[in-house]
Structure formats: structure tokens, C-alpha cells
Amino acid sequence: MSSGGDVLPRASTGIAGLDTVIGGLARNRxxxxxxxxxxxxxxxxxxxxxxxxxxxxxxxxxxxxxxxxELRDGxxxxxxxxxxxxxxxxxxxxxxxxxPEQHQSLLYSSDLELGxxxxxxxxxxxxLKPRRxxxxxxxxxxxxxxxxxxYRRQILALKHYFARHxxxxxxxxxxTTENVDKAVHSIAHSVIHLDQLTPIYGGERRRLRVxxxxxxxxxxxxHDFTIATGGVVVFPRLVAxxxxxxxxxxxxxxxxxxIDLLLxxxxxxxxxxxxxxxxxxxxxxxxxxYLAAAVARGERAALFAFDEExxxxxxxxxxxxxxxxxxxxxxxxxIDQMDAAELSPxxxxxxxxxxxxxxxxxxxxIDSVNGYQASMPEEEFITLHLHELLQYLNRHGVATFLTLAxxxxxxxxxxxxxxxxxxxxxxxxxxxxxxxxxxxxxSVIKKRTGAHEDTxxxxxxxxxxxxxxxxxERFQGVLRGVPTYVGERxxxxxxxx
Numbered sequence: 437m438s439s440g441g442d443v444l445p446r447a448s449t450g451i452a453g454l455d456t457v458i459g460g461l462a463r464n465r466x467x468x469x470x471x472x473x474x475x476x477x478x479x480x481x482x483x484x485x486x487x488x489x490x491x492x493x494x495x496x497x498x499x500x501x502x503x504x505x506e507l508r509d510g511x512x513x514x515x516x517x518x519x520x521x522x523x524x525x526x527x528x529x530x531x532x533x534x535x536p537e538q539h540q541s542l543l544y545s546s547d548l549e550l551g552x553x554x555x556x557x558x559x560x561x562x563x564l565k566p567r568r569x570x571x572x573x574x575x576x577x578x579x580x581x582x583x584x585x586x587y588r589r590q591i592l593a594l595k596h597y598f599a600r601h602x603x604x605x606x607x608x609x610x611x612t613t614e615n616v617d618k619a620v621h622s623i624a625h626s627v628i629h630l631d632q633l634t635p636i637y638g639g640e641r642r643r644l645r646v647x648x649x650x651x652x653x654x655x656x657x658x659h660d661f662t663i664a665t666g667g668v669v670v671f672p673r674l675v676a677x678x679x680x681x682x683x684x685x686x687x688x689x690x691x692x693x694x695i696d697l698l699l700x701x702x703x704x705x706x707x708x709x710x711x712x713x714x715x716x717x718x719x720x721x722x723x724x725x726y727l728a729a730a731v732a733r734g735e736r737a738a739l740f741a742f743d744e745e746x747x748x749x750x751x752x753x754x755x756x757x758x759x760x761x762x763x764x765x766x767x768x769x770x771i772d773q774m775d776a777a778e779l780s781p782x783x784x785x786x787x788x789x790x791x792x793x794x795x796x797x798x799x800x801x802i803d804s805v806n807g808y809q810a811s812m813p814e815e816e817f818i819t820l821h822l823h824e825l826l827q828y829l830n831r832h833g834v835a836t837f838l839t840l841a842x843x844x845x846x847x848x849x850x851x852x853x854x855x856x857x858x859x860x861x862x863x864x865x866x867x868x869x870x871x872x873x874x875x876x877x878x879s880v881i882k883k884r885t886g887a888h889e890d891t892x893x894x895x896x897x898x899x900x901x902x903x904x905x906x907x908x909e910r911f912q913g914v915l916r917g918v919p920t921y922v923g924e925r926x927x928x929x930x931x932x933x
Contacts, residue, residue: 444651447568447604450487451480453670453786457655458626458646464602466595468574468620470609471630475642476663477608478502480630481570482511482518483667484606488568489521495568496523498557500576501610514667525560527553550580554590558597566603574609574620588619595623625650631658638777638811644670660782671782674789676827688799688835690722691729694904698880700888703861705798706833707885708826710805710856712840713865717876718897719839720744721756722863723801725902726837728758730799731768737799738770738791740784742807746773756901770795776811781821784808788825792834800829804839809853823858830860860884865895868914870921877914878904 446460461467461484469477485495499507504524511518518524553576561569571577571594581587591607598605607620621627627647634640643658661670687702696702703709711719720743730737739760741749749771750761763769770791774784791797802808809818829836838859843850856862862882868875878895880888891907892914911919 446652447484448487448491449480450483450485451668451670453659453661453672454480454628454644454668456672457644457659457670458628458649459652459654461604461606462625462650462652463604464599465625466598466605466607466623468607468609468624468627469630470611470627471644472632473610473612475630475632476661476668477610477630478507478510478572479514479663479668481572481606481608482507482514482516485522485568485570486516486518489519492521493567494521494523494564496525496560496564496566496570498525498527498560498569498571500527500553500571501573502526514665516667523560523564523566525557527556550577550586550590553577553580554594557594561598561601561603565601569598569603569605570608571605572608574607575611575613578613584619588623591620591623621647624648626654641780643780643782660780662780662783671780671786673782674785674821674824674828676824676831679828679831681832688726689729689733690726691732692725692902692904694893695722695725695878695902698878698889698891698893698904699861699863700883700886703835703883704885705835706830707860708830708836708838708858709861709863710838710840710859711863711865712842712851712856714844714867715841717865717867718895718902719841719865720803721753721897721902722865723803723837723839724753724756724758724760726799726835727760727769727801728763730835731763735798736768736770736795737801738772738788738795738797739801739803740772740774740788741803742774742776742811743804746771756897756899758901770797774807774811776807779811781812781818784811785821785825789828792829792832797834799835799837801837802839804841805853805855806841819853819855819858822855826858856882861888864915866915866917868911868917868919870911870919877908879915 444462447463448460449455469480471477481497485497488495497507504526507524508518577590578587581590626649629645629647631643632640641660642662643660645658646654646656655672657673659670659673661668686705688705689696689702711722713719727737727739753760760769764771772787772791788800792800812818826836840851840855864879864881866877868877876895877892879892893907894905896903896905908914910922912922913919
């Protein structure tokens with residue numbers, strides 16, 4: 437968070453997340469919103485004007501690029517109707533530009549076009565006396581000005597003119613001219629840059645960054661945003677250090693006594709637990725037991741599923757004695773199916789935070805980290821996103837569970853992302869071969885908040901869920917997958933010895 441004096445009155449942008457990022461736009465100042473076509477500049481500008489209209493402020497949209505019908509059609513696509521407080525002022529080329537017989541021979545036509553354009557804008561401002569102004573776009577003014585010096589002087593003139601009339605102004609720049617002059621960056625009070633990224637697969641990702649903002653603090657760095665029906669939604673980058681909240685710590689039970697013993701009595705509230713192992717070892721099922729136990733205690737829980745469709749998940753869980761669908765219908769558990777191809781890191785964090793705050797969630801499960809990573813294959817700092825999210829949840833007393841599938845079946849396991857250092861607790865599941873059967877083992881390899889068992893226990897998935905056996909004391913090399921039997925009688929479950 438950049439610091440600065442907080443003395444200027446602010447105007448809301450009409451976008452809650454953007455107001456969080458920049459703290460609102462300083463009133464009676466000139467602001468620049470820039471980005472390539474399709475990044476959402478017009479939508480942001482319309483939301484800015486509508487926010488003013490709701491507050492009783494007159495606004496004007498000066499369009500040098502789009503027609504009034506195009507702008508109103510765009511507003512209708514979001515379900516908006518521009519009311520009487522918002523005027524769309526369409527500046528079309530003068531007829532003399534289109535008539536070859538009227539071309540000037542001694543004066544540059546741009547001299548007349550730019551002067552007439554600016555004069556018509558001033559006339560509209562004098563007539564309406566708007567508190568909010570949008571000028572779309574700077575590319576047209578830049579082309580009319582022809583030279584950088586004339587362009588800069590014209591923008592300065594506009595800035596001082598609007599300041600005298602106590603108007604808060606947004607200039608839009610689509611960055612389409614060959615030579616993009618950055619002079620407006622030094623003139624504008626604040627600059628917001630919009631980006632649009634196209635991954636190899638999946639929907640486009642949009643993000644914004646506040647390049648500068650004089651006289652007020654703002655949240656630096658990139659922030660994801662989307663354009664949906666209803667307008668732009670901005671997801672401010674999470675900074676966990678800004679969220680410190682006291683809570684009463686307690687042990688969280690899984691409902692499985694042997695698992696709780698392995699974890700030294702349970703995991704602590706406000707801690708994160710990573711369950712990792714090969715596919716099919718029961719990672720998701722173990723997490724489901726924690727969810728069911730939380731509901732049985734009268735707490736509310738949330739599951740963010742990347743890998744399974746809800747219908748399949750409900751059927752599989754019910755077959756093991758956990759009625760997830762009934763819990764969801766009763767409002768005891770919140771289940772959100774993630775669309776991996778359409779999700780950005782910022783939006784995912786926002787959905788988790790909103791759910792935790794709105795539903796008073798005490799336990800969150802993310803199944804799985806592999807699906808989370810697969811949804812954002814070109815994101816380089818996914819572990820940092822997870823780190824901030826886990827820290828935020830920890831500080832709100834939420835117990836978080838993550839699953840991570842490792843590659844391989846026995847022996848050395850590999851994983852595409854290492855998040856073991858992020859988690860407070862790590863539970864490891866393994867396959868091993870013994871007495872002609874493939875079996876499962878469970879062990880705890882890390883717990884930050886206290887002691888835990890260092891044993892390895894057999895882990896069995898039956899018709900009624902999970903059963904955990906006694907420590908495998910008569911075997912060595914269980915975690916390698918092919919153990920050596922060193923005892924007289926085996927302690928294995930399922931009737932084999």
C-alpha cells in the first residue's frame with residue numbers, strides 16, 4: 437500500500453473493488469484510464485457516471501469515437517438505462533471534413549477540427565455544468581493535435597478548464613495511435629492501466645494497475661478483474677498482513693479417533709492442513725470427514741471443488757455414509773464448483789473470502805491444489821496467492837484443508853507444485869504392497885502447533901467410510917511402497933496377518 441496524504445474529497449468509481457484499490461477518485465481532478473480496445477474502459481466510465489447520478493450529480497460522456505446509439509446499446513447489454521442526469525454528447529466530424537470542396541488550402545484542416553472539437557466540448561460543459569465528465573478518447577485528440585507539444589498544451593488547457601468548473605474528469609485512452617505520447621501521465625492526477633491477457637486455453641484474463649495517484653494512498657500491483665453482465669468487478673489483491681483478527685483457538689476433530697491421535701489430538705483452529713498422496717488413496721474422503729465433523733459440531737463449512745462435479749461428489753460421499761447434499765440443502769455446508777478454464781487467482785481468492793465472511797465459515801476445504809494450478813497454468817506466482825489466502829484464513833480462525841495429488845504410485849513421489857512449506861500440518865497417504873494386496877498407509881510428517889505421532893498406520897476405505905488401524909510396527913519401508921516384514925504376526929486390517 438502506497439502512502440500519501442488523505443485530504444482530497446473522493447468520488448466513488450461505482451466499482452467497489454476499484455474504490456478499495458484506489459480509494460476513490462480525487463474530486464475536481466483529471467484522471468486517465470488507459471488500455472487496449474476491449475479491456476473495459478467504456479464500462480468503467482459508464483459505472484463512474486452512474487455512481488454520480490445515484491448521488492445526484494450530473495454527468496456527461498463526450499464521445500469522439502462511438503455513436504450515442506452504440507453507447508446506449510452497450511449500457512443496455514449490462515441491464516442499465518442511462519438516466520436524465522447523464523448526457524451522451526456525440527462529437528461527429530464536421531461536414532466540411534467530409535466535403536472535398538470545403539478542404540482548406542492555406543490552413544491545416546487539423547487546426548480547425550481540433551479547435552472546433554474543443555470549443556464544442558466547452559459549450560456542452562457550460563450548458564450542463566456537470567460534476568463528472570468522461571472524454572472518449574484521447575487517441576482522437578492526439579491525432580487532431582498532430583504534434584506532441586500541441587497535444588500536451590491542449591490536455592493542460594482541458595485540465596485547468598475542468599478544475600475551474602469543479603468537474604471530476606476521466607480521460608480514456610485506447611493506446612491505438614502509432615506514437616503513444618505519455619505526456620498525460622505527468623498531467624493526470626491518477627493513471628489506471630488496464631491489461632487483457634489471452635492464455636493458451638480458457639477465457640481471457642483481465643487485470644489493472646494504478647500507475648500513479650497523487651496525494652492519496654492506493655494498493656499497488658496488479659489486481660484481477662472481470663467484465664460480466666452488470667459491469668466490471670475488480671478483485672483487489674489480497675494482503676494478509678492487513679487482516680489481523682483475534683480468535684479463540686481450539687482443536688479441530690476429524691471424527692476419526694485414530695486420525696486425531698496421529699495429529700496429537702487434532703488440528704488447531706486457524707491452521708492449514710495439506711493432505712497429499714497418489715491418486716485414489718483417499719485424500720478427498722479424509723477431508724470430507726473433517727467437513728462432516730464440523731457440521732456435526734454445529735459449525736458451517738465450505739468446499740471449493742476443482743476436480744469433481746457436485747452430483748458425482750454427492751453420490752460418492754453418500755455411499756460412504758456422508759450426506760453432503762442434505763448438509764448443503766440445510767445451509768450447513770457451502771459447495772462451490774470451480775470452472776477451471778474461466779478463473780483467475782484474484783477471483784478465486786475473492787470467492788473464498790466472500791464465502792467465509794458472508795456465511796461465517798469455520799472450515800474451508802480446497803480440492804485440489806492440482807486443479808487450482810491447472811486452472812492457471814501461466815500464472816507464475818500461484819504459491820504466493822495461496823500463501824496470502826492461507827494467512828488470511830488462519831488469522832480469521834478458519835481451519836483450511838487442501839489436497840494435493842502426487843505423481844507415481846509407490847516409491848518416490850513427485851508433485852508439480854510444492855506447497856508443503858505453506859501448510860501448518862502435512863498428512864501423507866501412501867500405497868504399499870503386503871501379503872499379496874495393495875494397501876494404504878497414513879502418517880503425519882509435520883505439525884507446527886504441537887506434537888504429533890511419528891507412527892505409520894494402515895488406512896482402509898470401506899463401505900462406511902474410513903477406518904484406521906494400529907501402528908505398523910512390524911513393517912519397515914512402508915513409505916517406499918514395498919515394506920519388509922520384521923514381526924511374528926502382522927497387525928494388518930481386513931483379516932490378513
